[in-house]
Amino acid sequence: MSSLHEECGVFGIFGTQTQDVAHTAYYGLFALQHRGQESCGIVVNDDGVFADHRDSGLVNDVFTPQTLESLGQGQMAVGHVRYSTTGGNERLNSQPIVVNHHKGRMALAHNGNLVNSYELRTELELQGSIFHTTSDTEVISYIITKERIHSGSIEEAVNKAIDKLEGAFSLVIMSPAKLIAVRDENGFRPLCYGVRDDGTYIVASETCALDAVGARYVRDIDPGEILVFSREGIQSIRDHCDKAPHKICIFEYLYFARPDSVIEGKSVHAARVAAGTCLAMEYPIQADVVIGVPDSGLDAALGYSRQTGIPYGIGFIKNKYIARTFIAPGQKAREDKVRIKLNVISETVRGKRVVLVDDSIVRGTTCARIVKLLREAGATEVHMMSSAPAFTNPCYYGTDIDSRENLIACRYSVDEIADVIGADSVGFLNIDHLNLLIGTAPGEGFCDGCFSGRYATAIPSDGDKNRFERKISSRE
Incomplete structure (x- = not known):
């Protein structure tokens, strides 16, 4: 989240x-x-x-x-x-x-x-x-x-x-x-x-x-x-x-699309389960339970659990009447929405080593709040797994990843990110494994520009993805 x-x-x-x-x-x-x-x-x-x-x-x-x-x-x-x-x-x-x-x-x-x-x-x-x-x-x-x-x-x-x-x-x-x-x-x-x-x-x-x-x-x-x-x-x-070249946004499979959708013949649910499987092979952790952050982290958590044999648990109850946290216009409002959107099921995590799977880690503030919720509910360890690679570049094709300075992976190492969000460890999906999610050749058939910096089209020469709105607003 x-x-x-x-x-x-x-x-x-x-x-x-x-x-x-x-x-x-x-x-x-x-x-x-x-x-x-x-x-x-x-x-x-x-x-x-x-x-x-x-x-x-x-x-x-x-x-x-x-x-x-x-x-x-x-x-x-x-x-x-x-x-x-x-x-x-x-x-x-x-x-x-x-x-x-x-x-x-x-x-x-x-x-x-x-x-x-x-x-x-x-x-x-x-x-x-x-x-x-x-x-x-x-x-x-x-x-x-x-x-x-x-x-x-x-x-x-x-x-x-x-x-x-x-x-x-x-x-x-x-x-x-x-x-x-x-x-x-x-x-x-x-x-x-x-x-x-x-x-x-x-x-x-x-x-x-x-x-x-x-x-x-x-x-x-x-x-x-x-x-x-x-x-x-x-x-x-x-x-x-x-x-x-064909460049479907790979983040459609990881986050945007509904898990019951099929995009270009590939099940979104299956792609997310595969991401969790890859994470489990990359980061084998000794833990007692695997939980996912609703909704887009649940399928990957299931894949992690199946691969490792660690029991899958329901760790959060989501308030269905609260919109996704990105809707909130400011960071303070986003944090307020997290507080009322998710509630931990203490029975699942109390006294346990927890693997927490989410779709991505972007700025880190929301993840930090979720980790804190688990600590307060009695989790003894929290290992944060991202079913997406680390965001290191802006997206110019419709996703609000606007600048490198706001991306936590551009400011800290993986170990430092764990410290910042309060987790015992952090893991990101290996960018070289993205093709395994949808069954294509490595690096082919999808856009991963926000992870790799390899863009399929020319981008604004000044690198400012928001210059349209910024320049229009400045002259109106």
Whole structure:
């Protein structure tokens, strides 16, 4: 539990018959709530007439029965849950973004982060564009709209727009007659689609959202692919496929995705169990019980327990009504949330040597608090295991790992980290073992830039991943 900022989640529905797409989108977004808890939105399309509602807050707070009823029925819908990676958390930055244009309306939902947002926005502003938000999603919408002027179709405009976008983007775009799913050339962020028995197609960030609405998984959108759903059928545009190495974010498997999701044919649950198995082989510790930090540390703890034979125990009870700790806007607030979010089951740890498994150690403050809770509950030893390697670099593709000076692994050795967080020992997953989690060749098929410093794209020359928001804010 490392106070990391989450990704975003996107969801889309395409059908040929009028139906209650608003409620379907609601259930899909509810399944994706773990990917973003700052704001959410749904846009419903009824024969080209758009109805939308967006606001700050959780899905079940923003969408009351009355709100869903007001959206009406339709044939298509696009939904989004958000945590800000570029742009602030104000309500105006909630998605999907709706664009009104003489070529037709468009709704767009985005998961990812552009590395050239500032350059694109500056260029557009100098050409007369006026921005209403500080998110890079609006930049994408302007690029597509600009290309739409000289294109015969919206998918042609999207195809041209991709040439200008650098970084991570999984998009769901809705026009009056089409639903379009887009994934960047590297495939940093997941995106898949499925179909229900009635022929309705569903696009979502994760397969758990397909399950939630009764859709059968068909396949993942390929990196660089544009998939168009229309009354004429499904069209795959592959002009941008196979142009860049495949680089799915490995942290999707370690933390972001729900354990019941399958990403690119790989079970998230199985990947986390494998991480725990690797940890057990790297750090064989004499202990009495293995526990995990809910929720994303539980599967890895199970893997550690199975490999070592040390009994697995339930060490914490999680308050289900408290959002993930990264939602809290400041460090003091994050620490306050930890205090009320987790409670130790003393019976599990009292008088015992404990192996504590979590998904990562980022800044160290949350881990220190958890270790302290275990000490207070009577644990005689606490050995902290991270199912991710040590974070030593910022992420430019949508994860809020913003600067090296805030990363504990950049400031201290492993032994020093143990002292800082109050643990008897600390272990990190070996970066060379990441491929074992998803069955690829070493270093291939995934992005580990936040661990290794090896990035798949160009990064800002000044290394400032937040310069988009910082520079925009300084001149407004």
